[in-house]
Amino acid sequence: MxxxxxxxxxxxxxxxxxxxxxxxxxxxxxxxxxxxxxxxxxxxxxxxxxxxxxxxxxxxxxxxxxxxxxxxxxxxxxxxxxxxxxxxxxxxxxxxxxxxxxxxxxxxxxxxxxxxxxxxxxxxxxxxxxxxxxxxxxxxxxxLIRMLPLTVHYYGWYTVEKFEDEPRPEEPPRVLFMARMWDVRGDSPDMHLPETKREERHYINEQRARTIRLCREAFGSLFHGGVAPTPFAAEHYPDLVIADRREVSRRAYLKRMKRSSICIATMGLHQSIGWKFAEYVAASKAIVTETLHYEVPGVFGENRNYLSFRTPEECVEAVARLIRDERLRMHLMQNNYNYYRRHVRxxxxxxxxxxxxxxxxxxxxxxxxx
Known part of the structure; x- marks a missing residue:
């Protein structure tokens, strides 16, 4: 060429x-x-x-x-x-x-x-x-701070190979959903959000909160989830905050993600497909995701790369299906492994x-x- x-x-x-x-x-x-x-x-x-x-x-x-x-x-x-x-x-x-x-x-x-x-x-x-x-x-x-190896957001924790993994059969399969909550007032004191964007943030927060609570109840020790410890989350969702900050470090998160075969994603801001979704694909995970609103190149879709849900209750049903059905779980994982190498790397x-x-x-x- x-x-x-x-x-x-x-x-x-x-x-x-x-x-x-x-x-x-x-x-x-x-x-x-x-x-x-x-x-x-x-x-x-x-x-x-x-x-x-x-x-x-x-x-x-x-x-x-x-x-x-x-x-x-x-x-x-x-x-x-x-x-x-x-x-x-x-x-x-x-x-x-x-x-x-x-x-x-x-x-x-x-x-x-x-x-x-x-x-x-x-x-x-x-x-x-x-x-x-x-x-x-x-x-x-x-x-400049991210260049320092001892910092939490050191660039070395975001390199290509840090995300990559192969499909791994796991018994029993672990389930992961760690998220953040968006401050409905905006990300800074001088930020002005239109009412529609405030409502979107509230919807995202509530969807994530109910999903985590229902998964904790349904899957017990198989499930690990919670939200990042921010002042907004501590004020409005104290029962979901991950108290140990070491758990939300990039190193700990990547380690836990690679040990989890089923990973959950919800809609991002402006209806986007969030970064977490791409990270799951890079790590060859079986994904359960809230309905996707955008399109990507290649052959990619429902029952091939992910299972989708509209409500937290449907999320629990999809996760339970993947826990029961190892063949489907591995099917999604293998397809994401292939898709990553063709379209995401x-x-x-x-x-x-x-x-x-x-x-x-x-x-x-x-x-x-x-």
Whole structure:
């Protein structure tokens, strides 16, 4: 295959973008692409790159936009205001939270293609680790702290191999659901959330709380779950808070996840498929998930890669089914093992997008259950 030339332009670099940047860097290290990275400087006259997005010019002529936002309306209340002008500038937009229905409402929405599952994953020495000129000052400081091996969020705990695992038959099968609760007032004192987003956060919190309580009751010692110890969670869901902070460290979480064959996921903000879901796929888990609202490339779906639920009661039923049915459990695990290597691993996810850009007929879309 002819080596592809990629010029990447970065504005601010959030954790949403680490997976994509790592994918390009791995392809460059393997000699598959030539990669040039440009950091946008403060005051530069170039077109600004929105939050959680990066730009790539492929073979000096095809303009690609990678959009890792949770949804369509988390940056603006009216998506057309953001995507209308953007899609006029780019040839293709690869979007994490992809919806054919929502794209049809946008001017040039046909330019949007599904990117795939997103999570915070990186590689040693990634350019994403270093503060960027346009990063928020607080984020610059956090990046420097994450470079220190003794810190909780050390980059070394987010490398590709830390998430990967093979399907492992387990008797009895363990069940895992560790989550966080979203402050309905916003993530900072100066943050203003529309009423609809406050209601969404309340719904997510209540769905997670009832799911954990019912699973504790139904599965006893087979189940491990709870919520991260934050002031909001301690005030509103004290019975669910994981008291020992060592349990919610990245090291402890990954160790427990790999020991659990059945893992539960719920809807993320803006109806997104959360990072936890992608982590489960990387670790070859049998997934029980709340109904998915977005679509991903490839063959991926209900009873193949996951079982879905609408209510916490349905979640308990799905988990019980997987505990009883080892064959189905292993079927989901094996399919996620295969899907990860074809569509989620950073270098493969990025290579698939580049191949779709140069050969549009190669783009596969698997519609998830709505």
């Amino acid at each position: 002819m080596k592809l030339h990629c010029r990447m332009r970065l504005g601010s670099v959030s954790q949403h973008l680490y997976q994509i940047i790592a994918g390009f860097e791995l392809l460059a290290r393997h000699g598959v692409i030539e990669l040039v990275i440009e950091r946008q400087a403060k005051g530069a006259c170039a077109e600004p790159i929105p939050v959680n997005m990066l730009e790539v010019t492929l073979n000096r002529e095809i303009r690609l936009l990678y959009d890792l936002n949770d949804g369509y309306d988390n940056l603006v209340e009216e998506p057309e205001r953001l995507y209308g002008p953007l899609l006029r500038r780019y040839d293709i937009c690869f979007k994490r939270s992809f919806s054919a229905v929502r794209n049809a409402r946008l001017t040039h929405g046909e330019k949007i293609c599904p990117l795939g599952l997103n999570y915070m994953v990186t590689i040693p020495g990634s350019v994403a680790h270093w503060p960027m000129p346009l990063d928020h000052p607080i984020e610059k400081m956090k990046k 950073p270098d493969r996810l990025v290579l698939n997008s580049l191949m779709a850009a140069v050969e549009p007929s190669r783009q596969e879309t698997g519609v998830l259950v709505q």
